[in-house]
Amino acid sequence: MSLLKYESQIREPLVDGNKDYHQVTEDIIRPIEMKPSRLWYIGFWISVGLLLFGVYSIYREVTYGIGQWNLNKTIGWGWDITNFVWWVGIGHAGTLISAILLLFRQGWRTGVNRAAEAMTIFAVMCAGQFPIWHMGRVWMAFFVLPYPNTRGPLWVNFNSPLLWDVFAISTYFTVSLLFWYSGLLPDLATVRDRAKTKLRKLLYGVASFGWTGSTKHWQRHESLSLVLAGLSTPLVLSVHTIVSFDFATSVVPGWHTTIFPPYFVAGAIFSGFAMVQTLMIILRKVFALEDYITLGHIEAMNKVIVLTGSIVGIAYITELFIAWYGQNPYEWYAFKENRANLFSPYGWSYWLMMFCNVVSPQMFWVKKLRRNVAFTFFMSIIVNIGMWYERFVIIVTSTYRDYLPSSWSTYYSPSVYEIGFYLGTFGLFFTCFFLFAKYFPVIAVAEIKSVLKTTGESYKRKMTDIEKADAEKFYIEEVEHAH
Amino acid sequence: MAGGIKKFVVGCFDDEHVLFPAVKNVRKAGYKIHDVYTPFPVHGLDHAMGLRETSIHTAGFIYGITGTTTALSCISWILTKDWPLNIGGKPHFSLPAWIPITFELTVLFAAVGMVLTFCYLCQLSPFVKKHHFHARATDDLFVMAIECTDKTNDAEVQAFLQNAGAKEVNVQNAETGWWIGRYDREQKLYRDDEKGY
Numbered sequence: 115m116s117l118l119k120y121e122s123q124i125r126e127p128l129v130d131g132n133k134d135y136h137q138v139t140e141d142i143i144r145p146i147e148m149k150p151s152r153l154w155y156i157g158f159w160i161s162v163g164l165l166l167f168g169v170y171s172i173y174r175e176v177t178y179g180i181g182q183w184n185l186n187k188t189i190g191w192g193w194d195i196t197n198f199v200w201w202v203g204i205g206h207a208g209t210l211i212s213a214i215l216l217l218f219r220q221g222w223r224t225g226v227n228r229a230a231e232a233m234t235i236f237a238v239m240c241a242g243q244f245p246i247w248h249m250g251r252v253w254m255a256f257f258v259l260p261y262p263n264t265r266g267p268l269w270v271n272f273n274s275p276l277l278w279d280v281f282a283i284s285t286y287f288t289v290s291l292l293f294w295y296s297g298l299l300p301d302l303a304t305v306r307d308r309a310k311t312k313l314r315k316l317l318y319g320v321a322s323f324g325w326t327g328s329t330k331h332w333q334r335h336e337s338l339s340l341v342l343a344g345l346s347t348p349l350v351l352s353v354h355t356i357v358s359f360d361f362a363t364s365v366v367p368g369w370h371t372t373i374f375p376p377y378f379v380a381g382a383i384f385s386g387f388a389m390v391q392t393l394m395i396i397l398r399k400v401f402a403l404e405d406y407i408t409l410g411h412i413e414a415m416n417k418v419i420v421l422t423g424s425i426v427g428i429a430y431i432t433e434l435f436i437a438w439y440g441q442n443p444y445e446w447y448a449f450k451e452n453r454a455n456l457f458s459p460y461g462w463s464y465w466l467m468m469f470c471n472v473v474s475p476q477m478f479w480v481k482k483l484r485r486n487v488a489f490t491f492f493m494s495i496i497v498n499i500g501m502w503y504e505r506f507v508i509i510v511t512s513t514y515r516d517y518l519p520s521s522w523s524t525y526y527s528p529s530v531y532e533i534g535f536y537l538g539t540f541g542l543f544f545t546c547f548f549l550f551a552k553y554f555p556v557i558a559v560a561e562i563k564s565v566l567k568t569t570g571e572s573y574k575r576k577m578t579d580i581e582k583a584d585a586e587k588f589y590i591e592e593v594e595h596a597h
Numbered sequence: 598m599a600g601g602i603k604k605f606v607v608g609c610f611d612d613e614h615v616l617f618p619a620v621k622n623v624r625k626a627g628y629k630i631h632d633v634y635t636p637f638p639v640h641g642l643d644h645a646m647g648l649r650e651t652s653i654h655t656a657g658f659i660y661g662i663t664g665t666t667t668a669l670s671c672i673s674w675i676l677t678k679d680w681p682l683n684i685g686g687k688p689h690f691s692l693p694a695w696i697p698i699t700f701e702l703t704v705l706f707a708a709v710g711m712v713l714t715f716c717y718l719c720q721l722s723p724f725v726k727k728h729h730f731h732a733r734a735t736d737d738l739f740v741m742a743i744e745c746t747d748k749t750n751d752a753e754v755q756a757f758l759q760n761a762g763a764k765e766v767n768v769q770n771a772e773t774g775w776w777i778g779r780y781d782r783e784q785k786l787y788r789d790d791e792k793g794y
Contacts, residue, residue, distance in 0.1 A: 324721055328632045329643055345704045345707055
């Protein structure tokens with residue numbers, strides 16, 4: 115941790131506005147103690163409405179079967195697996211911010227890590243829905259778990275990428291949850307100790323596990339966070355690698371490529387950061403947290419977006435090149451006719467993806483745009499649409515025409531219940547996020563305090579005052595000594 | 598459960614740069630620091646207090662290894678002995694295909710094990726209650742509690758802490774351990790008139 119103490123002269127402060135420790139607590143915890151705004155209620159009830167629509171869509175699907183989704187003969191993984199991969203990808207930025215940036219000693223992560231981790235957990239909750247309901251007979255979902263059972267020696271297939279997914283997603287969810295909650299304990303204790311009402315004292319008292327802030331506890335807590343970060347870093351890479359294996363280990367043209375793992379991981383971080391931007395820009399505005407989520411934070415995240423966006427762009431071009439260079443006629447057909455040909459049935463989605471993911475993030479090379487909040491917000495939406503289309507392109511354009519022309523499908527368009535399911539996960543995500551923003555500190559209070567002095571302007575000023583006073587004292591002593 | 602009632606002299610500091618020399622001086626003077634409560638992790642404070650380095654990461658390593666072994670032994674037993682399945686003529690013992698799950702279980706065991714160990718060592722759990730020397734210890738104060746013995750002169754310790762830069766000094770009788778309780782209740786575990794606290 116000692117490297118975090120290094121202060122660069124040219125670096126802008128991580129927290130604006132000359133705060134002291136108490137002010138930080140006040141700013142971040144006050145929204146929890148106040149009644150939520152009208153806007154909060156409107157947003158919350160819209161989310162709940164979407165969630166209910168999703169629940170109804172799932173009810174239809176469970177009652178009448180997968181046929182409710184308009185999936186057809188060859189497109190068996192339409193919107194639902196697209197959404198699954200997209201939501202998992204969204205989740206990755208949270209772990210990236212909290213784990214990888216912690217290992218890299220990036221002080222700026224403290225302003226955004228809490229909300230990003232929460233985003234991860236809610237996004238993985240949404241993602242997990244899709245494969246589970248896609249099973250069709252969802253009451254058999256426990257069949258994917260290995261356990262000695264009464265159906266004879268019937269085990270799951272450990273060689274199957276779909277089973278790897280089960281382990282990857284559930285482990286990812288568990289570890290993210292533990293990481294998030296262990297980080298929340300000290301802040302929940304802060305809320306508890308400020309609480310005025312009995313109910314709040316009770317709830318936060320239970321939730322904070324009796325945290326006191328003892329030095330020994332902090333020492334262990336730091337060690338725990340560091341090791342969990344060290345574990346989550348390869349975990350986050352492995353999860354999306356495994357998701358990409360769902361495609362890459364098959365023999366479907368357009369899926370069977372070795373570039374998938376790094377390309378999926380970069381894409382996940384790309385879309386995840388875009389989602390973090392969307393949420394953070396709303397959050398800082400609604401809760402007046404501009405001093406904590408500064409332009410510097412937004413710019414730093416935009417730099418990550420331009421980096422990962424470029425990696426994704428290179429991956430698209432490499433993939434296209436290898437499809438041609440590999441001399442596999444099926445592969446080349448999938449790329450040339452199903453995707454790159456603008457006038458093929460799904461050509462539009464390929465070029466939309468190309469525009470959103472390859473061309474648009476390049477605008478962030480311009481510093482002015484990188485630090486422009488409105489433009490960043492707009493771009494974050496564009497990137498998320500683009501990344502959704504990336505998964506759609508991979509799934510639909512590869513499967514609607516494969517080896518046998520006799521099984522070429524007609525144009526696939528989702529049913530209202532398939533769209534409803536997707537909207538329902540948005541409802542779930544935002545319902546959870548609204549509740550989180552209301553009842554939990556959206557910024558890691560303790561972590562902000564620990565970087566406050568290494569970057570705060572007030573601290574710098576105080577230090578110069580002390581130095582000045584010391585110099586004066588030294589001068590007076592010298593004069594006295596001389597006489 | 599209860600660690601016993603003891604008497605403490607409590608000093609509250611508002612700056613970690615004042616706290617550090619104070620911790621050093623208090624130790625030099627031979628007083629026993631019960632604990633220092635801080636609102637955020639103050640790096641190096643554990644060394645200044647002379648605390649032992651935590652070995653929670655070693656525990657994490659052991660849990661991780663346990664996860665690896667569990668996964669590998671379980672999968673190889675299932676797929677080679679209990680239920681050998683011919684999948685495209687591939688060998689029953691197909692190690693490369695098992696790496697993802699082995700890795701995931703390693704991480705899962707290590708993470709869950711470490712968090713549980715952390716909660717156990719720090720005695721953290723829902724409904725656990727501990728004595729608070731100062732309500733602002735989780736906000737902006739650094740609170741040092743010095744344990745008193747029969748021979749300790751509290752007035753002297755209080756003066757010492759004040760000299761060291763403490764903003765607020767007092768004497769408290771407190772329960773040192775933890776108990777099942779709730780923070781919304783002003784619960785007294787002892788009576789002031791009780792003998793020898």
